[in-house]
Amino acid sequence: MEELLEILEELHPDIDFEECDTLIDENILDSFDIIALISEINLEFGISIPPDEIVPENFNSAQALYQLIERLSDED
Amino acid sequence: MLFASYNFIVFISVLFIIYYIIPKKYQWVLLLLASYLFYFFAGPSYLIYIAATTISTYIAGRMIGNIAQSQARYLSEHKKELTRGEKRVYRDRQKSKMWRWLLACLLFNFGILAVVKYSNFVIANINHISKAVGGTGGFSFWNIALPMGISFYTFQTMGYIIDVYRGKYSPEKNIFKLALFVSFFPQLVQGPISRFDDLSQTLFKEHPFEYRNISFGLQRIVWGYFKKVVIADRIMVAVNTLIKDPETYQGAFALVGMLFYAFQLYADFTGGIDITIGIAEVLGIKVKENFDRPYFSKSIAEYWRRWHITMGTWFRDYLFYPLSTSKGMMKIYKFTRQHFNPYLGKRIPVYISTIIVWFTTGLWHGSSWNFIVWGLMNCFVIVISQELEPLYSWFHSKVRIGNTIGFRVFQVIRTVLLLSAIRMFDCYRDVPTTFRMFGSMFTVFNYRELFNGSMLNLGLSMADYGVLLLGLVILLTVSLVQRKGSVRAQLASRPHLIRYAIYYALLIAILIFGAYGVGYDSSQFIYNQF
Numbered sequence: 001m002e003e004l005l006e007i008l009e010e011l012h013p014d015i016d017f018e019e020c021d022t023l024i025d026e027n028i029l030d031s032f033d034i035i036a037l038i039s040e041i042n043l044e045f046g047i048s049i050p051p052d053e054i055v056p057e058n059f060n061s062a063q064a065l066y067q068l069i070e071r072l073s074d075e076d
Numbered sequence: 077m078l079f080a081s082y083n084f085i086v087f088i089s090v091l092f093i094i095y096y097i098i099p100k101k102y103q104w105v106l107l108l109l110a111s112y113l114f115y116f117f118a119g120p121s122y123l124i125y126i127a128a129t130t131i132s133t134y135i136a137g138r139m140i141g142n143i144a145q146s147q148a149r150y151l152s153e154h155k156k157e158l159t160r161g162e163k164r165v166y167r168d169r170q171k172s173k174m175w176r177w178l179l180a181c182l183l184f185n186f187g188i189l190a191v192v193k194y195s196n197f198v199i200a201n202i203n204h205i206s207k208a209v210g211g212t213g214g215f216s217f218w219n220i221a222l223p224m225g226i227s228f229y230t231f232q233t234m235g236y237i238i239d240v241y242r243g244k245y246s247p248e249k250n251i252f253k254l255a256l257f258v259s260f261f262p263q264l265v266q267g268p269i270s271r272f273d274d275l276s277q278t279l280f281k282e283h284p285f286e287y288r289n290i291s292f293g294l295q296r297i298v299w300g301y302f303k304k305v306v307i308a309d310r311i312m313v314a315v316n317t318l319i320k321d322p323e324t325y326q327g328a329f330a331l332v333g334m335l336f337y338a339f340q341l342y343a344d345f346t347g348g349i350d351i352t353i354g355i356a357e358v359l360g361i362k363v364k365e366n367f368d369r370p371y372f373s374k375s376i377a378e379y380w381r382r383w384h385i386t387m388g389t390w391f392r393d394y395l396f397y398p399l400s401t402s403k404g405m406m407k408i409y410k411f412t413r414q415h416f417n418p419y420l421g422k423r424i425p426v427y428i429s430t431i432i433v434w435f436t437t438g439l440w441h442g443s444s445w446n447f448i449v450w451g452l453m454n455c456f457v458i459v460i461s462q463e464l465e466p467l468y469s470w471f472h473s474k475v476r477i478g479n480t481i482g483f484r485v486f487q488v489i490r491t492v493l494l495l496s497a498i499r500m501f502d503c504y505r506d507v508p509t510t511f512r513m514f515g516s517m518f519t520v521f522n523y524r525e526l527f528n529g530s531m532l533n534l535g536l537s538m539a540d541y542g543v544l545l546l547g548l549v550i551l552l553t554v555s556l557v558q559r560k561g562s563v564r565a566q567l568a569s570r571p572h573l574i575r576y577a578i579y580y581a582l583l584i585a586i587l588i589f590g591a592y593g594v595g596y597d598s599s600q601f602i603y604n605q606f
Contacts, residue, residue, distance in 0.1 A: 010418075035400045036422040039409040051397035052242050 001066050007040045008062055021061035029059060037065075047072050077117040079265060079351055080305050087114070092290075092358055100282035107279075107359070108252055111261040115224070122223035125192070129185050130255045133233050136181035137240045137247030137254070140174045144243060178241040182234060189230045192222055197443035225264040227440055231390055233258050236272040238394055245273050253280055262352040266345065268366040268386040275363065283360030292564050296354030298582055299554075303347030305590035307547040311340045313535035319503040322513050327520030330500075330513040332531075337503055338496040339548065342371060345384070369555050374487035376457045379495055387440075391433050400429035431455055441502075446510065450501035457494060543589050 008017045011033050015023075023029045029037070037059075038049045047069055049058075058068045077084050091110050095103055115122055147170040151163060158166070196217045203215055236257065240247045248254040256279060257272055283289075318325045318333035325333065349366045356363040370383035380388050399405065405425035413421030431452070438451020472478040497514060504510040532538065557563050567575055 032422040032426050035405075035426050036409065036418075038401045039406045039425070042406055043410065049401065050242060051393060051401060052239075052244055054397050054401075 001062070003044055004041075004066050004069065005062055007037065007044065008065075011036060017062040021063070024056040024060050034059060041069060045069055045073065077114060079348060080301065080309070083117075088355055095283075095359060096285045100284070103283060103359075104253065104256055104280045107260065108256040111256060111259040111264070114261040115259060115264065118224040119221065121221070125188060125223045125226060126229060126259055127255075128188065129230060129233050130251070130258045132181055132184050133237050133258070134248075134251045134254050136177045136237055138249070139177045140237075140240050141247040143170055143174050143177075146170075174241055178237060181237050185230055185234055189226055192220055192226065194439070194443045195220065225266070228267045228269055229258050229264060231387075231440075232263075232269045235269065235390055235394055239272060248272070248276070256280070262355040263363060265352070266348050267384070268349065268352070268364050269390050270364060270386065275361075278361045281360070286360065289360050290358050293354045293357030293359075295564050295567075295579065296350050296357060298354075298579070298586065300347045300350030300352075300354055301586050301590075302547075302582055303343040303350065303551070306585055307544065307551070308340050308344035308347060309590070310536070310540055311336050311343070311544055313540075315340050315503070317534045322504060322509055326513065326516035326522070328517075328523040328526050329530075330520075331517045332526065333503065333513075334496045334500055334517075337499060338371075338492065339544075341499065341502075343547070343551070369558055371492055372488055372555065373491050374484065375461055375491055376454060376494060377461065379491055380454070380458075387437075391437055395436060396429055396433045399432060400425050405429065427459060430459065434458075445507050446501045446504070449507050449510075450498060453498045453501070457498070 005017055008015070012028060015028055017023075020028065034054065038054075041047055041049060049068065049072065053068060053072075058064055077087065087110075091106070095106055098106060112123065115126060147167065150166070151158070199215045199217055206212065206215075236254075239245060248257070253276075257270075257275060260270075260275070260279065263270065315333060315336050318329055318336070322330075346367050353363050353365070364386055366385050368382040368385065370379055373379035373382050405428070408428070409421050409425050412424045434451040434455035435448060436451075437454075438448040441447040441450070477483045500514055501507070501510050504513055531541070536544075554563055557566065560566065567578065
């Protein structure tokens with residue numbers, strides 16, 4: 001979770017990612033951020049997020065995103 | 077058989093009656109027969125294409141499904157004895173088998189589309205280049221007919237096979253059900269491009285006769301016909317006159333042509349989709365909405381989220397995301413980030429993918445440079461607006477007008493003008509003519525001619541303009557009412573007298589003001605050519 005928070009904070013230093021759960025709904029993360037996030041997660045965790053997982057529910061909060069990473073790494 | 081023809085109305089009326097008489101378990105079978113009959117009327121030879129797509133996709137889907145099933149079985153049987161590494165090797169091997177089936181299916185079907193839709197475009201370009209370098213350029217064109225709706229059903233079916241490959245759902249085991257998904261006739265002509273998991277929820281179900289479905293569906297059909305035959309087919313006469321003779325109709329007339337075409341396309345395409353969704357609704361089937369009041373968008377990017385939505389989301393899910401998150405793009409991301417800066421790292425992969433998506437979107441619409449330039453112009457405007465975003469934010473922090481109604485109206489009008497200008501590429505015969513006509517709006521000052529009776533030489537009388545103006549007012553009013561939710565639901569809560577007065581007024585308007593008879597050609601939908 002720490003590494004993920006670091007990645008997110010690098011993208012938007014002004015957001016409290018531990019609290020915010022409307023990252024997509026409030027347009028805090030745009031498509032550039034999502035694609036950058038997917039690339040960073042791939043580099044950091046070695047996990048590929050498939051296109052069909054790119055849905056608001058998975059990206060609305062750091063927690064949801066972390067759960068996605070855990071789920072995908074379990075499947076691996 | 078055109079949607080706007082008496083034959084079609086008889087066809088759907090008979091279908092509706094039989095659909096609710098026969099045992100409900102055969103309803104979907106009847107729809108399959110009706111769809112193939114509809115397609116047969118369009119051109120008997122087209123049946124070969126749609127059958128080839130259905131059979132190839134069915135086989136690939138079943139094979140992918142079988143591999144996925146055997147993988148799940150093997151992994152659960154050998155759960156304890158396999159190490160994590162061994163499981164991964166096994167999964168990769170299975171995945172590559174599935175990938176080969178997917179690839180074969182995509183190549184076969186997009187191959188068919190490419191050959192029938194683009195071979196003459198390629199030949200024309202080869203001839204052009206050949207002449208430019210001193211050759212004869214004499215390759216002759218193929219005499220090959222473009223099967224109706226092939227772009228739509230190919231995309232819909234390829235979406236299905238990609239979803240099966242991604243494990244989103246299991247493949248359909250009944251080939252006839254898959255055949256119905258591919259060929260469902262109301263959406264064959266011009267979409268929407270449905271998703272299997274969405275459409276199949278109601279397509280294969282048994283549907284009892286429900287008054288609300290029938291009533292709402294019929295209202296939607298009538299509304300669609302109003303847009304199509306009263307507005308689109310009428311204004312088409314003037315649009316055709318204007319765009320077919322660009323030498324005569326320049327300056328002010330190019331501007332009129334541009335605005336009329338925007339009006340025509342809206343009425344034509346959204347009207348067609350209303351008929352499609354309405355027919356499905358009468359049958360108890362839910363088809364996804366394709367528009368969300370698109371001409372009220374405040375930017376081109378927003379417009380593309382609200383116009384032809386199912387095509388936009390198709391390109392997003394099956395092209396943009398896979399491209400922008402591909403290994404190649406990740407390398408580009410890493411490289412730009414390391415060697416330049418994080419800002420560029422974020423943007424370059426997205427922009428490369430965006431350009432590819434818009435190039436493909438243009439090509440999907442038609443096999444000509446006009447459409448490719450049209451797609452890239454949309455892309456250009458979206459990318460520029462994105463890059464100017466900080467400037468807009470700065471402006472709005474200084475001048476606080478962003479939330480005023482006046483500014484929002486300005487944004488809407490600006491967007492409509494911009495998208496209409498880009499759409500001029502749809503109209504004129506080639507790219508240079510389009511640029512010339514666009515330029516003429518600013519260089520040929522013949523705006524006075526609009527008021528000297530010239531507008532009555534475009535094939536429309538004063539009465540026609542009156543009908544169009546009234547049509548525009550009605551469309552605008554309905555769009556504004558839609559902000560509060562479904563117009564039909566709001567109407568249903570009104571007293572009977574008002575409700576039926578509106579229904580009959582609409583029906584009578586279609587019968588009296590529909591563009592029929594001499595000089596009018598009950599026309600195919602514009603999007604049917606795509």
